[in-house]
Amino acid sequence: MSDRLSRTALGAYRLIGQAAYPAIGGYVRWxxxxxxxxxxxxxxxxxxxxxxxxxxxxxxxxxxxxVGESAAVEPLVRxxxxxxxxxLMTTGTVTSAGLVEExxxxxxIHQYVPLDLRPCVRRFLDHxxxxxxxxxxxxxxxxxxxxxxxxxxPQILVNARLSDRSFRRWKSVxxxxxxxxxxLAHIVAQSAIDGERYHLLGARSVSVAGNLKADAPPPGxxxxxLQEARRVIALRPVWAALSTHEGEEMxxxxxHLALREDRPRLLTVIVPRHIExxxxxxxxxxxxxxxxxxxxxxxxxxxxxxxxxxxxxxDMGFYLRLCEIAFVGKSxxxxxxxxxxxxxxLQTAIVSGRMVQNFRDVYAKLLSRGGVRLVDSEAELGQAVxxxxxxxxxxxxxxxxxxxxxGEMGGALDRTIAALDPFLLPLRLEVRRDRRGGR
Numbered sequence: 415m416s417d418r419l420s421r422t423a424l425g426a427y428r429l430i431g432q433a434a435y436p437a438i439g440g441y442v443r444w445x446x447x448x449x450x451x452x453x454x455x456x457x458x459x460x461x462x463x464x465x466x467x468x469x470x471x472x473x474x475x476x477x478x479x480x481v482g483e484s485a486a487v488e489p490l491v492r493x494x495x496x497x498x499x500x501x502l503m504t505t506g507t508v509t510s511a512g513l514v515e516e517x518x519x520x521x522x523i524h525q526y527v528p529l530d531l532r533p534c535v536r537r538f539l540d541h542x543x544x545x546x547x548x549x550x551x552x553x554x555x556x557x558x559x560x561x562x563x564x565x566x567x568p569q570i571l572v573n574a575r576l577s578d579r580s581f582r583r584w585k586s587v588x589x590x591x592x593x594x595x596x597x598l599a600h601i602v603a604q605s606a607i608d609g610e611r612y613h614l615l616g617a618r619s620v621s622v623a624g625n626l627k628a629d630a631p632p633p634g635x636x637x638x639x640l641q642e643a644r645r646v647i648a649l650r651p652v653w654a655a656l657s658t659h660e661g662e663e664m665x666x667x668x669x670h671l672a673l674r675e676d677r678p679r680l681l682t683v684i685v686p687r688h689i690e691x692x693x694x695x696x697x698x699x700x701x702x703x704x705x706x707x708x709x710x711x712x713x714x715x716x717x718x719x720x721x722x723x724x725x726x727x728x729d730m731g732f733y734l735r736l737c738e739i740a741f742v743g744k745s746x747x748x749x750x751x752x753x754x755x756x757x758x759x760l761q762t763a764i765v766s767g768r769m770v771q772n773f774r775d776v777y778a779k780l781l782s783r784g785g786v787r788l789v790d791s792e793a794e795l796g797q798a799v800x801x802x803x804x805x806x807x808x809x810x811x812x813x814x815x816x817x818x819x820x821g822e823m824g825g826a827l828d829r830t831i832a833a834l835d836p837f838l839l840p841l842r843l844e845v846r847r848d849r850r851g852g853r
Contacts, residue, residue, distance in 0.1 A: 438531070452508055463542065480510045484514055544562075546568050548570050550573055552576065569598050573826075591616055606622050607775070633731030633734070640735055652683060652736050652739075656743060666684055680720075683721070683724055686723075692708065740762045742764060745767030754766065780816060
């Protein structure tokens with residue numbers, strides 16, 4: 415019964431894809447018009463390669479959907495590339511492509527991931543012929559996985575996690591979850607809870623390595639931008655509300671107004687999770703009489719600016735370096751939380767709501783080291799920020815605790831490499847044989 419349901423569901427998915435394929439060009443052009451695709455590289459989304467495959471060399475395909483996943487697997491990609499194995503890295507967003515170009519440069523070949531439609535996937539795989547496919551975090555694409563399985567290419571999911579919401583959804587269709595997961599040769603999970611969830615859904619081989627983001631470098635910042643921003647901000651007290659969701663920006667604005675009574679020169683940095691909401695956020699701030707600068711327009715706060723809106727992607731390192739206190743969003747007005755790892759890496763005193771189940775392991779470690787304070791309401795958040803401004807010793811202790819917690823979370827890279835070794839060893843041996851043969 416479950417096999418029949420799976421075949422029916424995947425067959426329907428394939429047929430829908432076939433029906434949509436003739437019209438998909440318009441959708442990709444629309445995305446390009448909104449800056450979500452590179453117009454010159456649109457054909458990559460249909461599986462057309464814009465680079466040649468390295469001749470006669472084993473190749474590992476690593477896919478990381480967006481900026482966060484790309485940064486997390488960066489050290490892993492470096493380790494694989496250092497062995498002489500060619501690495502093809504795909505991403506799904508323009509910003510993540512820029513990150514790969516900036517940080518990995520000539521160490522990898524970058525392409526945009528093909529659409530999960532059979533013609534696109536087959537064209538992509540016909541050209542690149544990967545010997546191993548590695549996907550980051552939770553990327554499971556039915557047509558891609560089926561085609562890799564048909565070609566007997568081992569597939570591995572690394573830094574894997576399953577949120578409470580995703581786990582509930584997969585449990586409602588266990589037959590489909592098992593059908594997809596049986597394509598994976600191994601899953602390297604972030605936590606014991608994630609590992610157990612994958613087991614329950616039908617994964618056959620699972621290990622736990624920890625969070626690769628703990629071994630990734632902290633987010634960078636342009637030195638000249640940072641120097642200029644610090645010059646104009648000078649000694650103003652600064653706090654940030656990061657990765658905010660709807661409702662949390664106005665919460666930060668009201669807290670700003672309350673704190674400004676004691677700190678009239680206060681500057682609040684608001685970094686929305688979805689930057690396309692920046693125009694609406696700016697209008698909402700105006701209704702409270704707050705003046706905002708927008709980093710996307712190259713604006714820096716002058717003495718009359720109340721809020722700097724961080725409406726760019728890939729600049730979290732810049733925003734974090736402007737402050738020592740940060741609220742991490744999707745934890746009070748929304749549910750699940752956002753990853754506090756980058757804030758912890760840069761030794762920030764972190765405040766968060768309690769709805770952080772998507773990152774419970776990270777928050778548990780931060781709590782154990784005193785690197786985060788959890789609050790239940792807007793009033794408690796405002797009080798916590800006020801106290802951290804007033805008590806520099808407490809603030810510094812939290813900053814140090816956050817960095818210690820990140821240090822204790824390290825080691826995921828070594829454990830992940832160990833889990834991948836049975837799949838990478840034959841490729842490394844092939845590289846060595848080729849090098850000896852070429853002497």
